Amino acid sequence: MNNMKKDLHPTPFNKEFRWNAWKEIQPLVPEQGWVWQNVRSGEAGGKIWVEQQIYYDMLYTFRLGALSPYSKGLLDGKLLGTKCPKCGDITFPPRVNCWNLDCDLEITNWVEMPKKGILHAWTICGFSAKSALKKLPFVLAYVLIGESKTAIANILHISEPWHTETNMPVVVKIVPVEDRVGNLIDFWFEPDPSWKPGPMTSEKERIKELCDPVYKWVATLR
Amino acid sequence: MPEQQRVFIAGGTTTPFDYPLNLQIEEMTANCIKQLYHDVPEFHLRDVRDHGMVVYSHFSVHFSHQLTAYWILHDHLGLVGVPHFRIDNGGNTGGSALYAAYALVRAGLADVVPVIGYELMGSVSQSKGSEFIAIASDTRYEAMLGANYTNYYAGLARVFMEKHNVTEEEFAEIAVKNKNNAMATGEKTQHFRKVGKKLTVDDIMNSRLIAYPLKKFDCCFMSEGAAVVLVTNEKFAKQYSPDHSVEIAGAGLSSCTIRAGDRYNFPGWTQRYGKGYPGLGEFGACRHAAEIAYKMADIPWKDSYKHLDVAEVHDAFSSSEAQIYNALGWCESIPVKDFINDKLPMMEGEIPTNPGGGLIGYGHPVGATGLMSTIECYYQLTGLIPREHRSTENEVKDAEVGLINSHAGTGTSISNFVLRRI
Numbered sequence: 048m049n050n051m052k053k054d055l056h057p058t059p060f061n062k063e064f065r066w067n068a069w070k071e072i073q074p075l076v077p078e079q080g081w082v083w084q085n086v087r088s089g090e091a092g093g094k095i096w097v098e099q100q101i102y103y104d105m106l107y108t109f110r111l112g113a114l115s116p117y118s119k120g121l122l123d124g125k126l127l128g129t130k131c132p133k134c135g136d137i138t139f140p141p142r143v144n145c146w147n148l149d150c151d152l153e154i155t156n157w158v159e160m161p162k163k164g165i166l167h168a169w170t171i172c173g174f175s176a177k178s179a180l181k182k183l184p185f186v187l188a189y190v191l192i193g194e195s196k197t198a199i200a201n202i203l204h205i206s207e208p209w210h211t212e213t214n215m216p217v218v219v220k221i222v223p224v225e226d227r228v229g230n231l232i233d234f235w236f237e238p239d240p241s242w243k244p245g246p247m248t249s250e251k252e253r254i255k256e257l258c259d260p261v262y263k264w265v266a267t268l269r
Numbered sequence: 270m271p272e273q274q275r276v277f278i279a280g281g282t283t284t285p286f287d288y289p290l291n292l293q294i295e296e297m298t299a300n301c302i303k304q305l306y307h308d309v310p311e312f313h314l315r316d317v318r319d320h321g322m323v324v325y326s327h328f329s330v331h332f333s334h335q336l337t338a339y340w341i342l343h344d345h346l347g348l349v350g351v352p353h354f355r356i357d358n359g360g361n362t363g364g365s366a367l368y369a370a371y372a373l374v375r376a377g378l379a380d381v382v383p384v385i386g387y388e389l390m391g392s393v394s395q396s397k398g399s400e401f402i403a404i405a406s407d408t409r410y411e412a413m414l415g416a417n418y419t420n421y422y423a424g425l426a427r428v429f430m431e432k433h434n435v436t437e438e439e440f441a442e443i444a445v446k447n448k449n450n451a452m453a454t455g456e457k458t459q460h461f462r463k464v465g466k467k468l469t470v471d472d473i474m475n476s477r478l479i480a481y482p483l484k485k486f487d488c489c490f491m492s493e494g495a496a497v498v499l500v501t502n503e504k505f506a507k508q509y510s511p512d513h514s515v516e517i518a519g520a521g522l523s524s525c526t527i528r529a530g531d532r533y534n535f536p537g538w539t540q541r542y543g544k545g546y547p548g549l550g551e552f553g554a555c556r557h558a559a560e561i562a563y564k565m566a567d568i569p570w571k572d573s574y575k576h577l578d579v580a581e582v583h584d585a586f587s588s589s590e591a592q593i594y595n596a597l598g599w600c601e602s603i604p605v606k607d608f609i610n611d612k613l614p615m616m617e618g619e620i621p622t623n624p625g626g627g628l629i630g631y632g633h634p635v636g637a638t639g640l641m642s643t644i645e646c647y648y649q650l651t652g653l654i655p656r657e658h659r660s661t662e663n664e665v666k667d668a669e670v671g672l673i674n675s676h677a678g679t680g681t682s683i684s685n686f687v688l689r690r691i
Contacts, residue, residue, distance in 0.1 A: 048598075096291060103334070140410045140528070144534065147536040168549045170423035172416065173478030176403060177396040179415025187420050187480070189530045189549060196627075198530030198549075200411055200421075213431060231413045253437070257478040 053156050056143065056205040057111045076106050111229075116157050124221050126162060126234070128195055129155035139195040162219035163239065164192040171254055173210045173261045181268055184261045186211050188236055192219070204234040207260035209254035210244035217242075271377030273607050276517045277506035278311040279499045281644035285457045286494035286632030288390030290401045294338060295345040297495035298385055302346060304305030305383075305497060311509045314383075318351050320505075322379045323512030324354040326386030327365030328635035331401045333389055342385065352379075359405050360585065362386070362494070362682030363639020364675025369498040369523050371686075375434040380502045385438060388634035398491050402635075406639045407527050419488055419586070423527060425649035428550035428587030430482060433567035435591060439609045441473035444487050444587035447623045451630025454645075456644050456660025458625075459632035462673035473587075477530060487587040492632035498647075506691075513651040517629055517672075519568070522556040529679040530536065552589075554683040555596035555674065563598070566670075566687035574599040574613065574620040577687075578668035581642035583676030584627040590614075593674060594622075597685070615661060624649065637686070639675030645680075646671040650690045 077188075085100035111118050117140070120127035128139030133150045139160050144152040168189040175183060186203040188211070203221075205211060216239035227233045282304040284290065284297045299520070305312055317323060325339035335341070339355045358365035363386050370382040390398050399417040406412050406421065429435060449467045451458035468486065476485035497510070506514040526532055529549050538546055538553050547553035560570060565648075568576045574597070584590035594614065595605050614622035625631055625645030628638060648657050650671050654664035671688045 091291070109409070111409075136534070140407075140530075149536075159391070167533075168424045168428045170420060170427055171481040172420050172423070173480060175420065176400050176415045176417050179598075182415070184478070187414065187416050187424055189424060190534075194645070196534035198533065200414065200416070200424075200530055201526070202414060213428075231410055254481050255669070257481060257484075263477055 053115070056108070056154065068175075072106070076104075078104050078106060114141065117141050120157075120159075121233040122227050122229045124224065125191065126160040126219060127157050128160045128192070129243070131155050132160045136196050137194050138197045139192045140197065140199055160195065161193040162221075164190040164195075164217055164219070164236075165214045166190050166203065166211070166213065166217050166236070167198050168212070169203065169211045169259065171211065173257065181265060182257045183265050184208055188217070190217055190236055201231060201236055203232065203238075205242075207255075208258060209251040212245060215242055251268055272376055274377050274380075276371050276374045277501050277503060277514045277691070278517065278643065278647050279501045279506045279509040279514045280305050280312060281496070281498040282308060282642060283411055283457060283496040283637065283641050284494045285462065286459045286491050286492045286634055286637070286641070287462050288459065288490060288632075290493035292493075294333070294387050294389065295342055296390060296567060297387055298342050298346065298497070300381075301385070301495055301497040305499060309509050314346060314348065316381045316505065318348060320379065321381035321383070322373055323348065324366045324370045324373070324382055324384045325353060325357055325681075326363050326384055326636045326640060328357055328359065328362045328388055329401055331404075334393055337384070342387075345583040359621075359677030360583065360635055360641065360680050361675045361682040361684055362636050363642070364673070364686070365522065365639075365682065366636075367500070367639060367675075367682055367686065368520055368615045371517050371520050374500055374502050375424050381505050382500045383550050384498045384500060384640060385495070386497075386640040387636040388636040389493050390491045390634060391493050392658055395491060395500050408637065410528060412558065415629070416520060418679070419483060420480045421481045421529060422586050422589060425592070425679060426482055426586065427548050428548065429592050432550045432593070434540060435603050435606050435609075437474065440482060440487055440587040440591060441470045442444040442609055443590045443614070444473045444585065444629055444670060446469055447584055447587075447590075447627040448486070449630075450616065450624050450663045451626025453658055453662040454626050454631065454658045458630055460626060460630045463490070483586055483588060489585050489628035489633040492634040494634040494637050494641075495533040496637040496644060498640045510651075513653060514620050514688060514691055515647055515650045515688045517686055518689040519562035519564070519566030520638075520684070521558035521565070521686070522682070522684045523557035523561070524682050525552070525554040525624070525678075525680050527678060527681050529570045529668035550592070552592055552596040552680040552683060553674075554680055555593055555676065555685065556598070559597045560684050562685040562687050566689065568687060570598045572599070573597060575669070577620055577670050579624060579646060579665040580620055580622045580672040580674070581625055581646045582622055582627065582672070582674040583638070583642070584623055584629050585633060585676065587629065589676065590622070590627070595677070597672070597674070611634075621663075621665050624665055641660070642673045642675065644685070646673050646688055650688055
């Protein structure tokens with residue numbers, strides 16, 4: 048074991064980073080800690096009750112470390128996955144050490160992934176987290192990109208979501224450079240232009256029927 | 270060195286589950302312990318002080334707006350100088366806390382270990398709550414999409430439908446079963462408190478789309494509540510509950526990837542079960558944990574349900590219950606579709622599953638959930654249903670062997686236990 052090569056991810060000193068630029072965000076998202084907002088009381092079941100509302104703000108900083116090339120890749124309009132130099136396994140999303148126990152956590156190499164893949168799993172969402180409500184109904188898809196041994200989740204843009212089909216070919220689209228944030232939301236899937244949906248099936252009809260009230264509900268939002 | 274001991278459950282109880290429950294965590298817990306004092310008069314926390322430890326089961330500090338909330342509970346219960354720690358393992362927090370208590374007693378490090386679980390989820394808006402749960406998915410690659418766990422599970426369910434030819438209606442049958450079982454369990458269950466009537470397959474099918482194939486009533490709801498399970502060695506089980514104890518005859522805990530998309534070719538699974546397994550449609554950790562638990566309890570893998578009388582499983586969604594049937598080895602000789610249509614998991618079937626109502630009927634206050642499943646299974650095996658439930662409609666008469674299942678992430682951590690009446 049002692050003669051095993053110690054090939055670690057580097058840990059630079061803080062002085063090598065340029066932190067100051069972050070201060071620009073602070074006036075936009077002021078952090079005030081615990082903020083008292085509200086209190087009310089009443090009576091139920093013969094007992095008094097009190098409710099307090101307290102707002103607590105927090106701004107997270109994700110320091111991407113060894114994953115930074117993935118994020119930088121998105122900023123540059125590229126999908127970067129990883130490949131193990133020992134076993135050759137490619138994964139996207141990336142794994143900065145190999146997942147194969149026999150490869151002894153070998154540090155992987157970055158490889159550019161093609162902007163196309165095969166849709167393996169999907170659902171049509173009729174409800175979601177708050178940030179995505181107005182996009183409903185949307186398709187959440189797991190796609191195998193290129194030769195990746197893992198599938199990545201993202202949104203499939205398709206005009207009639209009920210036509211989504213397992214194993215359909217999809218392409219990756221990337222948002223314009225000025226909108227990129229180096230995150231998953233920088234890209235989405237679309238059906239490959241050569242793909243044509245199959246005929247309506249009873250399942251497609253059912254999904255279409257389930258989507259109808261969702262379209263109507265979303266139209267009433269704000 | 271302490272000696273290995275057999276492990277028993279000598280009692281257990283829950284608060285009602287509801288959303289919100291309008292209680293603080295110390296009163297929920299104190300209520301549970303006082304209820305135990307009533308139900309198991311020989312038990313006292315003094316024994317925990319002298320011979321035990323406490324394992325706390327709590328998922329999210331985001332919900333509790335408090336780090337180490339169990340520190341509040343521990344001294345509130347009058348305990349100082351007694352070892353305590355908290356388990357968090359996503360939705361499998363309850364099962365994992367039970368596993369920890371099992372390990373402590375098994376190893377001879379403690380003789381009386383109450384497992385105390387709780388969750389407050391109504392402290393934030395429901396949509397914020399969904400986001401809090403979604404940050405148990407990989408925030409770098411999944412949560413950012415604005416999807417939540419229902420969306421992920423629906424994608425898994427659709428793969429399972431395609432692979433096993435299962436329909437939406439068959440999932441709905443499972444949801445109806447669990448909601449209606451909860452009506453017999455009574456006022457502790459969220460379905461009884463919130464909806465208060467039996468539902469039909471049409472009610473499920475006509476409820477709003479959450480993510481295909483799941484509609485509103487295919488899903489468990491956000492809940493609050495607490496539960497306590499009393500884990501002991503043989504000596505204390507005989508002292509506390511000579512007629513109402515069960516042995517933990519098998520305990521299995523296993524794991525799978527955080528991201529469901531990483532399950533096609535994971536070297537660890539390929540080496541164990543061959544290429545392509547579990548994929549997105551199957552729960553590899555459930556299968557593995559079941560294999561371990563069955564082996565300890567001397568239950569064969571194939572058609573294992575024939576060796577079990579009752580099961581309480583983690584039906585966060587109706588579809589996941591069907592996936593769990595398969596992952597428990599119940600559908601080796603009968604396709605999962607027929608397993609449902611032939612009513613094997615219904616009250617009148619060969620392996621009544623979630624007679625207590627499950628998460629869909631009883632509720633899912635995460636840290637308390639796996640303990641609720643344990644307690645419902647314990648009541649069935651000890652003949653306590655007439656005492657504990659509103660009606661005996663959901664009693665499995667003369668049940669001797671039970672299974673409990675607790676489930677996290679998109680199948681990321683799963684525990685299975687075999688309980689045996691003594």
